[in-house]
Structure formats: structure tokens, C-alpha cells
Amino acid sequence: MSTHNPSANPTLIHVLRGGIVESFHRGAVAVVDADGGVHTQLGDITRPIFPRSAVKVLQALPLVESGAAERFGLSDAELALACASHGGESRHASTAASMLAKAGVDAAALECGAHWPYHDGSLKALAAAGQQPSALHNNCSGKHSGFVCLGCLMADGSQAGGDRRAFLKGYVKPDHPVMREVTAALQAATGYDLAQAAQGTDGCSIPTYAIPLQHLAHAFARVATGVGLSPGRAAAARRLRQAVAAAPDMVAGTGRFDSRVMAQLGERVFCKVGAEGVYCAALPELGLGVALKMDDGNTARAAEVVMAALIQRLLPLQGEDAALISSLARLEQRNWNGIHVGTLQAAPALAAH
Amino acid sequence: MSTHNPSANPTLIHVLRGGIVESFHRGAVAVVDADGGVHTQLGDITRPIFPRSAVKVLQALPLVESGAAERFGLSDAELALACASHGGESRHASTAASMLAKAGVDAAALECGAHWPYHDGSLKALAAAGQQPSALHNNCSGKHSGFVCLGCLMADGSQAGGDRRAFLKGYVKPDHPVMREVTAALQAATGYDLAQAAQGTDGCSIPTYAIPLQHLAHAFARVATGVGLSPGRAAAARRLRQAVAAAPDMVAGTGRFDSRVMAQLGERVFCKVGAEGVYCAALPELGLGVALKMDDGNTARAAEVVMAALIQRLLPLQGEDAALISSLARLEQRNWNGIHVGTLQAAPALAAH
Numbered sequence: 001m002s003t004h005n006p007s008a009n010p011t012l013i014h015v016l017r018g019g020i021v022e023s024f025h026r027g028a029v030a031v032v033d034a035d036g037g038v039h040t041q042l043g044d045i046t047r048p049i050f051p052r053s054a055v056k057v058l059q060a061l062p063l064v065e066s067g068a069a070e071r072f073g074l075s076d077a078e079l080a081l082a083c084a085s086h087g088g089e090s091r092h093a094s095t096a097a098s099m100l101a102k103a104g105v106d107a108a109a110l111e112c113g114a115h116w117p118y119h120d121g122s123l124k125a126l127a128a129a130g131q132q133p134s135a136l137h138n139n140c141s142g143k144h145s146g147f148v149c150l151g152c153l154m155a156d157g158s159q160a161g162g163d164r165r166a167f168l169k170g171y172v173k174p175d176h177p178v179m180r181e182v183t184a185a186l187q188a189a190t191g192y193d194l195a196q197a198a199q200g201t202d203g204c205s206i207p208t209y210a211i212p213l214q215h216l217a218h219a220f221a222r223v224a225t226g227v228g229l230s231p232g233r234a235a236a237a238r239r240l241r242q243a244v245a246a247a248p249d250m251v252a253g254t255g256r257f258d259s260r261v262m263a264q265l266g267e268r269v270f271c272k273v274g275a276e277g278v279y280c281a282a283l284p285e286l287g288l289g290v291a292l293k294m295d296d297g298n299t300a301r302a303a304e305v306v307m308a309a310l311i312q313r314l315l316p317l318q319g320e321d322a323a324l325i326s327s328l329a330r331l332e333q334r335n336w337n338g339i340h341v342g343t344l345q346a347a348p349a350l351a352a353h
Numbered sequence: 354m355s356t357h358n359p360s361a362n363p364t365l366i367h368v369l370r371g372g373i374v375e376s377f378h379r380g381a382v383a384v385v386d387a388d389g390g391v392h393t394q395l396g397d398i399t400r401p402i403f404p405r406s407a408v409k410v411l412q413a414l415p416l417v418e419s420g421a422a423e424r425f426g427l428s429d430a431e432l433a434l435a436c437a438s439h440g441g442e443s444r445h446a447s448t449a450a451s452m453l454a455k456a457g458v459d460a461a462a463l464e465c466g467a468h469w470p471y472h473d474g475s476l477k478a479l480a481a482a483g484q485q486p487s488a489l490h491n492n493c494s495g496k497h498s499g500f501v502c503l504g505c506l507m508a509d510g511s512q513a514g515g516d517r518r519a520f521l522k523g524y525v526k527p528d529h530p531v532m533r534e535v536t537a538a539l540q541a542a543t544g545y546d547l548a549q550a551a552q553g554t555d556g557c558s559i560p561t562y563a564i565p566l567q568h569l570a571h572a573f574a575r576v577a578t579g580v581g582l583s584p585g586r587a588a589a590a591r592r593l594r595q596a597v598a599a600a601p602d603m604v605a606g607t608g609r610f611d612s613r614v615m616a617q618l619g620e621r622v623f624c625k626v627g628a629e630g631v632y633c634a635a636l637p638e639l640g641l642g643v644a645l646k647m648d649d650g651n652t653a654r655a656a657e658v659v660m661a662a663l664i665q666r667l668l669p670l671q672g673e674d675a676a677l678i679s680s681l682a683r684l685e686q687r688n689w690n691g692i693h694v695g696t697l698q699a700a701p702a703l704a705a706h
Contacts, residue, residue, distance in 0.1 A: 008361035008379075015629070015650060017403060017553040017554075017561075018403065018551045018552050018553025018554070018561070018563065019551055019553075020401070020551045020553075020563055022402070022403050022553070022629055022650070023629050023630065023647075023648060023649055023650030024648055024649065025649050026361075026379075026648075026649075048373070049375070050370060050371065050375050111690075112689065112690075113688065113689030113690040113691075114689065115689050123477075123480075124476075124477070124480035127476075127477035127480045127481050128480050128481050128483065130481065138689060198371045198372055198373045199371050200370035200371025200372075200373075200375070200694060200695065201370075201371070201688065201692055201694045202688070202694075203688045203689060203694070204688070204689065205688060205689075205690050205692055208370075208371070210371065210373055276368070276375055276376050277376065294376075295376060295377055295379075295649075296376055296377065296378050296379075296648075296649035296651060296655075297368060297375070297376030298649060298651065302649075335466065335554065335555070335556045335557070335558060336465065336466030336467065336468050336491060336556055336557065336558075337464070337465075337466040337558050338466075339554055339558055340554075341553060341554045341555075341556070342553065
């Protein structure tokens with residue numbers, strides 16, 4: 001810990017109240033092209049950070065590349081859910097259940113743990129019905145169902161001779177064949193040596209590896225373009241981007257940033273939030289990848305607003321596209337009586353960029 | 354906004370995962386004695402910040418000093434609720450209702466707005482019962498009920514001739530007689546000219562004034578000692594501290610930091626959280642006041658941990674007292690499967706202090 005004494009990253013977001021800056025959020029941003037050239041840098045983009053759920057699309061590449069998605073006939077909605085941090089709405093839980101059923105297993109195969117839905121209305125509906133949440137409501141249940149589908153395909157071709165349940169057990173562990181495939185895809189896309197990286201445990205129990213923003217942005221430029229990926233992985237990345245654009249409500253949910261942005265902009269943006277203030281995005285028409293992390297780990301009012309401000313600056317937008325992104329890049333804050341009390345907006349270091 | 358370019362405050366909290374610092378929180382701390390002498394300074398303690406709910410005890414001084422608390426026979430629990438940011442548990446809502454009933458009015462007098470209980474179990478119970486939250490569930494309903502009690506006393510002695518409802522209307526506005534009393538107490542305690550201060554609107558619609566941490570800490574040293582307050586306000590401060598120590602579950606609620614700390618330490622600590630990462634505390638046996646603000650506004654995992662670390666360093670503690678504060682100053686983080694994934698703890702700049 002004694003070596004952690006970074007120079008301060010720039011302030012990217014101002015939280016205004018009563019005409020002054022009440023609070024503010026620092027962070028770092030990397031925008032990189034498919035050749036690895038740095039298009040934009042704010043703050044330290046070389047310090048390794050845990051990308052958490054922002055790289056789910058990279059972790060879902062083996063599901064498609066292996067042929068598992070085709071073998072089990074996964075739909076756009078199911079592939080989008082495999083890339084999702086969803087709100088645990090009933091449509092999310094049922095889609096995860098459908099993925100598992102197609103692979104011949106059920107929710108008992110999931111090793112992500114259970115938690116109450118993030119989506120407020122779904123939480124209250126579950127409570128009102130006297131029910132408890134299951135692993136299907138876990139925001140990562142789609143990603144895990146994707147891992148399970150991949151594992152079922154691998155089990156069929158393994159020495160386990162098709163005993164899918166036995167093969168799947170412990171799939172969240174770093175050395176399980178499923179997770180080795182997932183980690184290999186992450187390493188290939190980022191070009192970062194994960195064997196040497198700091199390793200933590202994510203909220204859903206799979207490993208997360210510390211990777212610099214510069215490498216993460218490069219990976220998303222590869223997702224955007226296919227350049228630098230094997231043909232199979234490039235095709236898988238394109239398939240997953242298309243699936244999320246076709247079923248954007250699956251990747252997050254009602255009222256959520258990623259779903260709203262992709263429902264409006266379609267394939268022009270692939271963006272994905274991660275815990276602790278991380279965001280990654282692919283911008284295919286520009287051939288660019290974006291990765292950012294807020295120092296303090298704030299997602300909802302910092303990382304999202306920075307991502308909106310970056311989309312606003314990078315992409316030419318018009319009409320309703322421009323209006324949506326503009327509304328997400330400057331959030332008016334109201335109190336319990338609906339009185340306007342403040343604003344969240346890009347700080348000068350970001351706004352001037 | 355262009356003038357807001359502060360030098361970076363020190364990192365006070367590290368969020369550790371996988372052996373590295375995943376996220377971190379910067380902030381400033383002032384510890385001041387009753388004569389205004391600075392005992393401890395970390396970061397910028399001269400920048401005005403909105404104290405939000407951290408100064409509720411100062412805002413409740415007129416309720417006691419005016420004689421309204423005695424006139425209406427308010428209990429310890431009711432006085433503690435007047436200083437509270439509570440969880441909206443049924444005991445909190447019923448205590449606020451009791452305060453209002455003693456003053457001859459009801460929840461219709463409250464101008465704080467309604468929101469769902471912050472206490473998770475109470476939210477789910479309300480949802481399960483098919484009910485909606487009322488203003489009594491607002492975390493500020495006790496403070497507002499105190500304002501209403503003060504207003505009812507003032508109405509009885511005013512030209513309004515005892516028309517309490519007419520007199521109360523608009524009590525949240527800065528120029529209402531009730532709020533003028535509240536602001537006068539805040540100004541006297543902090544010694545800061547609020548007429549010149551930046552003014553914002555708080556979550557519950559009353560004004561909040563930007564005050565430097567140094568002045569806020571001085572105010573809490575005055576609350577701790579009575580030194581520098583008028584005799585009536587000094588007695589009111591003592592009465593409120595005693596009430597909260599006698600009914601600590603009222604000031605926050607089940608599992609909450611302030612309630613846990615004061616249930617264990619009694620009158621040795623008066624501490625109170627505010628929105629946007631603010632904390633204030635009075636330490637009577639040391640004659641010190643404490644005020645801190647996290648730059649990023651994070652309360653639950655930053656301001657609280659800093660406050661615990663400061664109590665640990667400032668107060669001599671033994672046995673269960675020491676054990677509780679130690680457990681709050683270093684929080685082990687577990688994921689949905691109960692697996693240990695990280696730690697929240699004081700960063701070197703705070704730990705070494």
C-alpha cells in the first residue's frame with residue numbers, strides 16, 4: 001500500500017448546489033484506436049485497475065466463438081443478457097432461465113449467488129409477493145448463464161463424457177476450463193499479461209484482473225473494428241454488438257444508462273458499465289475504444305456522466321440522439337419535493353476536451 | 354466554476370481488492386477546540402462546504418432553548434429524533450407523529466416531502482403491505498417535527514393569535530420566523546456570517562449554508578463544552594446530547610453508524626452524518642469538535658470510516674468500546690456468496706495521524 005501515492009487525476013465531474021461545487025469526482029480516461037494509438041488521455045491511464053463488469057462482452061466472446069451460442073440456439077436477447085449487468089426484472093430472470101434450459105440445466109447450476117433486484121419496482125414487487133430473490137435475479141445471471149452454456153458444450157466434448165453438472169462445478173474458479181477460456185479471450189483482446197496482473201474476486205465470484213485503462217480502451221477498439229482479433233473472435237464481437245443493439249433492454253434494464261443509450265443509438269455505440277466507477281465503450285464508426293475509471297468508484301453520478309460527455313464530444317449526433325446524450329451529460333438534481341437543488345455536469349478538464 | 358481548482362486533498366480511505374487499491378476517497382478533516390484552536394488539520398479546512406444534515410443538533414437548539422420542548426413535553430426519544438437522519442422505521446414514523454400530536458397538529462404540517470424508508474426491511478414491509486411512504490418516513494421528519502413544535506410555540510405568542518397552521522405555512526423558507534431562529538442558532542454556534550455564505554436548498558427543502566470545516570468543528574467543540582454559547586443554548590446543547598445518548602436508535606436506526614456508536618459509547622461521543630460525505634462530532638471529555646467532508650460526497654464507505662478512525666485515534670477506548678470502533682474503522686467486504694473480496698480502511702495520511 002505504501003507505494004500507492006498517485007498524483008491526482010483531474011476533476012471530471014462537478015456536483016453543483018447553491019451556485020458552488022458541493023462535491024467533485026476525479027478520474028482517468030483513455031480513448032485508443034485499433035492500432036493502439038492514444039486518441040485522448042486524461043489522467044493516469046497506465047495504472048492497472050479492475051474493470052469488473054465493464055468487460056463482460058470480452059468475457060462472452062468464447063460463448064459465441066466456441067459455437068455454444070449457435071449450438072443452443074441463443075437469441076439476440078439471450079446474447080445481450082450474457083453481456084449484461086441487468087436489473088433483475090422478471091424479463092431478465094426469465095431470459096437467464098431460458099438460456100439454462102436450452103443447455104439442459106437450471107438455476108442450480110449458477111454460482112453467482114443471489115441478491116435482490118437492482119430495479120426498484122422489481123424489488124418491491126418481489127417483496128410484495130412474499131418472495132425471495134434467486135440467482136436468476138443476480139445482475140450477473142446472464143453472464144453466468146453464458147458461462148454455463150459454454151461449459152455444457154465443453155462438457156459434451158470432454159473426458160467427463162457429457163456429465164454436464166460434474167463438469168460445470170466450480171466454473172467460477174480461475175483454473176476451471178471455462179474460466180481459462182474466458183481469461184484467454186480477455187488477455188487476447190487487451191494484449192495484457194494477466195498471469196502477471198493483480199487478481200481480485202468479483203461480486204459474482206469470478207476472478208477480475210487489474211488492467212490499465214490504455215489496454216482496456218485498446219480492447220474495445222478491437223471490439224469496434226475486429227482489427228487485432230482472430231477472425232473467430234472478431235465475428236463473435238460483431239455478433240454480440242449486434243445482439244445488444246437488437247435487445248438493449250437486456251443489457252441493463254428500465255431507465256438504465258446503457259439500455260437508454262443503445263436503444264437510441266443502436267450499433268453506433270456499445271457501452272458497458274462496471275462496478276467501482278468503470279466504463280468501457282466501442283465506437284465502431286470511429287474505430288475507437290473508450291475506457292474510464294473514477295478514482296472514488298462512483299458509477300451512477302460520475303462514470304455515467306463522463307461517458308455521456310465523451311460520447312457527446314466524440315460522435316456527431318443530431319435530433320433525438322443529441323438530445324438524449326445531452327440530457328445524460330448534464331443531470332438536474334431535484335429533492336423530495338421536486339425542487340431543483342443542483343446539477344451534475346462535466347468539469348472544465350473534461351468539458352474543454 | 355472557473356475558480357474551483359483546489360489543490361488535491363489527501364487520500365483518507367483506501368478500498369482494497371486483490372491486494373491493490375481499487376478505489377480511494379480524498380477529503381479534509383478539522384478537529385478544533387472550544388477556543389477555536391486547531392488540534393488537527395488534514396486538507397483544506399477553509400473552503401466553505403454544505404454541512405447538510407450533520408448540523409441538525411445545531412438546528413434543534415431553538416426547539417429546546419425556546420421552551421417548546423418543555424411546553425409540549427417532548428421525550429428523550431422525540432428530542433433525539435429532532436436531531437436525526439432516521440431510517441423511516443415504524444418507530445421513527447410513530448415518534449414523529451407523536452411530536453406533532455403533542456403540538457396539536459399532524460403530518461399535514463410537514464413540508465419535507467415523502468420518500469421510501471432508507472431502512473431496507475421497513476421499505477420492503479411497506480411495499481409488502483401495499484402502502485406508500487408519507488412525510489413521516491422522510492429521514493428528516495423528526496427535524497421537521499421539531500421545527501413545527503417550535504413554530505406552534507411561536508404561533509401562540511404571535512400576532513397570528515394562535516392560528517398555528519397559518520403561522521407554520523412555509524416554515525422551510527429562509528425568511529420564515531421559524532427558519533430565522535434556526536439560522537441564528539447555526540450562525541451563533543459556527544461564528545460564521547451566513548448572510549454572506551453561499552446558500553443551497555437541502556433534500557428536505559430547508560436552506561443549507563456553505564460553512565468551512567474549521568468553523569463547523571468549532572461549533573461542535575462548543576456543543577461539547579458549552580463554551581462560547583449563551584447559557585440557554587449551552588443548556589439546550591447538553592439536553593440534546595443527553596437525549597440522543599438515551600435514545601440512540603432514534604438518531605439513525607437499526608444497524609446504522611451513529612446509532613451503533615452512541616449506543617455503545619453513550620455521551621462520550623455525539624456524532625452525526627450529513628449528506629455528501631459530511632460528518633460532525635462533539636467529544637465532550639476532550640472538549641473537541643470534529644468536522645470532515647469527503648471530496649466525492651461518499652458517506653457510507655468513506656465519511657463513516659474516517660469518523661471511526663478519528664474516534665479511534667482521539668478517544669482512549671477499551672473492551673467492547675474499542676472493538677466496535679475498530680470494526681467500523683476497517684470494514685471487510687464480502688460478495689453475494691459471502692466470499693471475502695476486500696477491505697475499506699484508513700489510508701496512510703489518516704492512519705499515520
